[in-house]
Amino acid sequence: MSGEAVRRYVLAILAHVAVIVVWYVFVSYGHVPSFVMPTPVATVAALGGTNYDWIGNTLVTASEIFGGYFLAVIVGVIIAIAFSWSSVAEAAVMPLLVSLNMIPKVALGPLFIVWFSYGIMPNTIIAFSISFFPILLNTARGFREVEPELLELVRSLRSSKWQTFIKIQLPSALPYIFSGMKVGAILAVAGAIVGEFLGSSRGLGYLMLQVQVTLDTAAMFMAVILITLLGVILYGIVLGLERLVIVRDARVK
Numbered sequence: 001m002s003g004e005a006v007r008r009y010v011l012a013i014l015a016h017v018a019v020i021v022v023w024y025v026f027v028s029y030g031h032v033p034s035f036v037m038p039t040p041v042a043t044v045a046a047l048g049g050t051n052y053d054w055i056g057n058t059l060v061t062a063s064e065i066f067g068g069y070f071l072a073v074i075v076g077v078i079i080a081i082a083f084s085w086s087s088v089a090e091a092a093v094m095p096l097l098v099s100l101n102m103i104p105k106v107a108l109g110p111l112f113i114v115w116f117s118y119g120i121m122p123n124t125i126i127a128f129s130i131s132f133f134p135i136l137l138n139t140a141r142g143f144r145e146v147e148p149e150l151l152e153l154v155r156s157l158r159s160s161k162w163q164t165f166i167k168i169q170l171p172s173a174l175p176y177i178f179s180g181m182k183v184g185a186i187l188a189v190a191g192a193i194v195g196e197f198l199g200s201s202r203g204l205g206y207l208m209l210q211v212q213v214t215l216d217t218a219a220m221f222m223a224v225i226l227i228t229l230l231g232v233i234l235y236g237i238v239l240g241l242e243r244l245v246i247v248r249d250a251r252v253k
Contacts, residue, residue: 038218043225046218052207054226060202061192062230064120068127069188069234073181075128076135084143084169085161094140101133105191109198123195123203130191131184138183142176143169178242185238189231 020040026032027039034042047054079097083090105126112122146169196205204223211219 035215035217038221042218043221046216046222049216049219052211052219054222057202057204057207057223058226058230060120061196061204061227064123064127064192064195064203065188065230065234067120068124068129068191069131069185071124072128072132072135072184072188076132076180076184077139077177080136080139080143081165083140084165090140097133097136105130106194106198109195112195113199118199118201120202123192123200126195126198127188127191130194131188134183134187135177135180138176138180139173142173145176146172174242174246178238178246181238181242182235185234186231188234189227193227 024040027037038046046052079093083094108129109122109126112125116122116125192203193205196203197209200206204227208220208223211223
């Protein structure tokens with residue numbers, strides 16, 4: 001790890017610590033009622049609540065986020081590849097996908113519950129539907145942004161369509177693919193929580209609705225922190241994969 005990378009990590013950690021310190025000072029010395037905003041200590045102490053099943057609810061939300069996201073990546077990249085191979089398919093299907101993406105996902109939530117009942121499945125589908133389109137859009141653009149002169153060169157060398165895709169189009173599209181994946185990672189978290197708010201019997205979003213009734217704000221804050229950590233983990237996985245793939249691709253070149 002380079003010195004610049006270490007410096008960035010240290011600054012990021014210090015920024016988070018500073019926020020926690022400001023939070024503690026504001027609540028403790030500003031005489032803010034605990035039911036309005038708990039202290040960081042009280043928030044962490046909420047993990048000791050035996051009635052909340054933190055591990056089980058966190059695993060449910062994580063499965064919805066990661067399941068919906070990875071399904072969106074697979075489907076989005078596959079459709080984008082099909083579009084790169086067939087302009088007719090893109091011209092026919094892309095307008096339909098744009099129209100479907102304009103439908104508010106919150107409006108589809110009750111329908112998903114009717115079709116798939118309560119549970120992980122409808123929330124996973126909502127996470128998929130929200131994160132799918134940015135991945136598709138960026139990936140399709142990446143395949144279109146390949147230099148025409150380069151494509152003409154490899155075609156003049158009688159390269160097959162598959163060889164052109166693997167050697168030219170896919171490597172050139174990688175930055176666009178990962179850009180879409182990073183946006184999708186953020187949206188997948190929002191999608192899963194929206195699904196749990198609309199109708200669920202498990203998960204951190206469901207837990208937040210339950211503790212809202214009793215004004216257990218510390219538990220609500222803890223749920224938000226755990227949701228954020230899940231999003232950070234997913235985003236970090238994508239970021240690490242991006243560095244691994246693009247650096248390796250650059251070395252191969």
